[in-house]
Amino acid sequence: MAEEKPNPQQNQINIELSEEVAEGIYSNLAMIAHSNSEFVIDFIRLMPGVPKAKVKSRIVITPEHAKRLLAALKDNIEKYETTFGAIKRTDEMPKFPMNFGGTVGEA
DSSP, rough: OOOOOGGGGGGGOOOOOOOOHOOOOOOEEEEEOOOOSEEEEEEEEEOOOOOEEEEEEEEEEOOHHHHHHHHHHHHEEEHHHHOOOOOOOOOSOOOTTTTTSOOOOOO
16 A cells, blocks of 8 residues: 655645734733733833833733744744844843933923
8 A cells, every 4th residue: 555645735824914913013021921721921012201001912822832932932032143143131121211312392
């Protein structure tokens, strides 16, 4: 009996990316929580001079996918640093100019 060869197209996934999602959402803070069955990642945007920060996107994934995401991020950071140099990390909160670098407006 002849052995069947695996079809490489069987493992392909057709991924659709809408225009709105392709634009992306800027986030400069992430908060992560977990339970026994899921990880919740909130992507947050902090704005200078604004005491409240808004969650811009929430992603809920399984623990297995969280571990895969960790490995993928590690791999991509290594590739980035090989190309562009080490990413500098500080433990300080981001410092925003209170006037975004322009003149202060008056009403």
